[in-house]
Amino acid sequence: MLQTSYSKAVGLIGLVITVMLLIYCSLAMGQTSISFRAPWNVLTNYNPDNTEHLVIATSRLTRALSALVVGMTLAVAGVLVQALTRNPLAAPDLIGVNAGAIFFIIVAITWLDIQSLSSYMWFAFAGAAVAGVAVFLLSSVGRDGLTPIKIILAGTALSALFISFTQGLLVIDEQTIQTVLFWIAGSIAGRDMSMLLPVLPILLIALLLSLLLGKSMNVFSSGDDVAKSLGQNVGRLKLLMGLLIILLAGGSVAIVGSIGFIGLIVPHIAKRIVGIDYRWSIPYGALLGSCLLLAADISARFIIIPQEVPIGVMTALIGGPFFIYLAKKGVFKQ
Secondary structure (H helix, E strand, C coil): CCCCHHHHHHHHHHHHHHHHHHHHHHHHCCCCCCCCCHHHHHHHCCCCCCHHHHHHHHHHHHHHHHHHHHHHHHHHHHHHHHHHHCCCCCCHHHHCHHHHHHHHHHHHHHCCCCCCHHHHHHHHHHHHHHHHHHHHHHHHCCCCCCCHHHHHHHHHHHHHHHHHHHHHHHHHCCCHHHHHHHHHHCCCCCCCHHHHCCCHHHHHHHHHHHHHCHHHHHHHCCCHHHHHHCCCCHHHHHHHHHHHHHHHHHHHHHHHCCCCCHHHHHHHHHHHHHCCCHHHHHHHHHHHHHHHHHHHHHHHCCCCCCCCCCHHHHHHHHHHHHHHHHHHHCCCCC
């Protein structure tokens, strides 16, 4: 574990450099043969008539940026979920955003006959938001108000409900399965800037607000009673954290579909490196999430050539064994 602020800052710079290298590799590596200098040439002297430049600008750049942004948002959402619920096994999909987003996409396809990918994106975002709001409203009912255990129970129940509805719609209309398969499995391939740019400002604002909450989350982690005694408005902080989780996780699902394990594993990796100080674990988590998703996307291009493994499958292949390793090490013990 990095102890001093100086060592943590150096580590953060190292992660930034690693992310930049992975982005470059994402632009240069793939099934279409491209010289390793091509990405740099695109930045310095772009030529739209050059095939290599065109592949990078129209396909790989969007993939790299999507992996960068989604990795950040899922990881930070995971940090927030685990802090809010005080549950080390919590993840963004625990509060139902993934299931809600997928269900709304199915509704858009089967009932409204919508065929636009950009429209699916907004339906996914709306479904994630509806699911998240429903979880927090249900969790607030009762004498005790919003509590971690009630959030987990409400999220699990709503996830099961949305999954059941989704399966029912798919059974009725089997042709829809192929259309939504990449949303269910999670995929970065085939995305373009029109799907990323509309959601990007929302995600960037949510990431910035999450970084600013680091100090307040440190106080909140001491317990509700301690936080209240120090003058913190615990209820308002919980609502703000819940809203940020909806925006971050919902926006990610809206762009690339359902991707697991990043929101669960990355917060623990960040904690092992910098401790439980959220002023550091949030930025570390964001960069580590980007590293993981970029590496997974690059690997997915070469496993079953000429096809690609869905990015959600890759994160499961990477995250599953690592999750077992962490469990054996006792990392999940509180």
